Amino acid sequence: MGSLRRTEEYGIGMTGLVPARSFCPEGRLFIKREDGNLGGSIKARTAYFILKDLCRRMGDLAGLTLIESTSGNLGIALARLGADLGVRVLCAVDPTVATEKLAMLAEAGGEIRMVHQAGGRDFRAARIAYVKKQAEETNCIWPNQYSNEVGMLAHEATTGPEIWAETNGLVDIVVVSVGTGGTICGIGSFLRSCGRDVLVVGVEPVGSIIFGGEPGPYLSSGAGLDGPSPLLQRHGSVIDLYAKVADDLAIAACREFAAKEPFGIGITGAASALVGRQLARLHPDKLVVAIAADGAENYRTIIDSLHVQPNIVRNAEFRLLPPAWEHGLGGV
Numbered sequence: 001m002g003s004l005r006r007t008e009e010y011g012i013g014m015t016g017l018v019p020a021r022s023f024c025p026e027g028r029l030f031i032k033r034e035d036g037n038l039g040g041s042i043k044a045r046t047a048y049f050i051l052k053d054l055c056r057r058m059g060d061l062a063g064l065t066l067i068e069s070t071s072g073n074l075g076i077a078l079a080r081l082g083a084d085l086g087v088r089v090l091c092a093v094d095p096t097v098a099t100e101k102l103a104m105l106a107e108a109g110g111e112i113r114m115v116h117q118a119g120g121r122d123f124r125a126a127r128i129a130y131v132k133k134q135a136e137e138t139n140c141i142w143p144n145q146y147s148n149e150v151g152m153l154a155h156e157a158t159t160g161p162e163i164w165a166e167t168n169g170l171v172d173i174v175v176v177s178v179g180t181g182g183t184i185c186g187i188g189s190f191l192r193s194c195g196r197d198v199l200v201v202g203v204e205p206v207g208s209i210i211f212g213g214e215p216g217p218y219l220s221s222g223a224g225l226d227g228p229s230p231l232l233q234r235h236g237s238v239i240d241l242y243a244k245v246a247d248d249l250a251i252a253a254c255r256e257f258a259a260k261e262p263f264g265i266g267i268t269g270a271a272s273a274l275v276g277r278q279l280a281r282l283h284p285d286k287l288v289v290a291i292a293a294d295g296a297e298n299y300r301t302i303i304d305s306l307h308v309q310p311n312i313v314r315n316a317e318f319r320l321l322p323p324a325w326e327h328g329l330g331g332v
C-alpha cells in the first residue's frame with residue numbers, strides 16, 4: 001500500500017520570501033516564491049493536503065482514479081504525488097492552459113482531458129461541469145478544489161505561518177491572486193488569528209467575475225472564475241480589498257520583473273506583484289508580501305509571443321475595492 005512521505009521529502013513548503021528591490025525600489029515589496037515546490041507551484045501544498053485527507057478517509061488509494069479541473073498546477077502536483085499512491089489522475093484542462101504546463105502534466109503522468117466546448121460559459125466553468133458529470137457517471141473521485149476545505153487548510157497550516165515567521169510577524173499587507181480562493185482564505189485566516197491588522201488583498205484577471213464586474217475572456221493562468229467558489233462563499237470575509245489586472249498588463253509585468261530581478265514569476269504572481277507595488281509605493285512604511293504561485297518558465301510561450309504595448313506597466317494603476325459579496329454570491 002502506497003503512502004505519502006513527509007512534505008520536506010518532496011520539497012513542499014518552506015519557500016523563500018525575497019525582496020523585489022529592483023522591481024519596486026520605492027517601497028518594501030517582498031515576493032513569496034512558490035516555484036521551488038514539487039511540480040513548480042504553490043499547488044503542491046494543496047495537492048499534498050488533498051491526498052493526505054483522502055488517505056485518512058478512504059485508506060489505500062491504490063488503483064483509484066482521481067479527476068480534477070485544473071489550469072495545470074494542481075494537476076501536475078496531484079499526478080506527481082499520486083504516483084506514490086498508485087492513483088490515476090485525470091486532469092480537465094482547456095485550450096488557454098499554457099503548453100508548457102500541459103507538457104509538465106503529461107510528464108508527471110497526469111492524463112489530459114481537454115474541454116474544448118465552453119458552450120457560452122467561462123472555460124473554467126465548462127471544465128468544472130465536465131468533471132462533475134464524470135464524477136457522477138463514473139467512479140472517479142473528485143476532490144473538488146473549489147469547495148474542498150482542505151484546500152484552504154493547506155495554506156492556513158503552512159503558507160500563512162511561513163509568511164508570519166519570515167517577516168518576524170511584521171507583515172502589513174498580503175496580495176494574492178485568486179482562483180478557488182484556497183490560498184487567500186488560508187493565509188488570511190491564519191493572519192487574522194495572529195492578532196495583527198494585516199490588509200488582505202485579492203487579485204483576479206479582468207474578465208473573471210469572482211468579485212463581480214463584466215465577464216469576458218482571460219487566460220487560464222491559475223486565477224479567475226465565473227463567480228466566487230464555494231470556498232470563497234464560506235471564507236471570503238477575510239478579504240479586505242480586491243483589484244482586477246488585465247492579462248496583457250500582467251504579462252508585461254512578467255517581462256519587467258524578469259528583466260529587473262534575478263528570477264521570473266508567473267502571470268498571476270506578476271499581477272499580484274503589480275498590485276503589491278502600487279500599495280508599497282503608496283505606503284512606503286508598510287511591509288507588503290505578494291504571492292508568486294509559480295515561475296515564469298511555465299508560461300514562456302505566452303509571455304514571449306503575446307504582443308503587449310511597451311511600457312504599459314509603468315503608469316498602471318488599479319482600483320482597490322472592498323468585495324461586494326452580497327451582490328456576487330452564486331459561484332460554482
Ligand SMILES: Cc1ncc(COP(=O)(O)O)c(C=O)c1O
Nearest residue numbers: 073179180181182183222268293
Ligand atoms: C499560478 C496560480 N496562481 C493562482 C492560483 C489561485 O490559487 P487559489 O486556487 O488557491 O485561489 C493558482 C491556482 O491554481 C495558480 O495555479
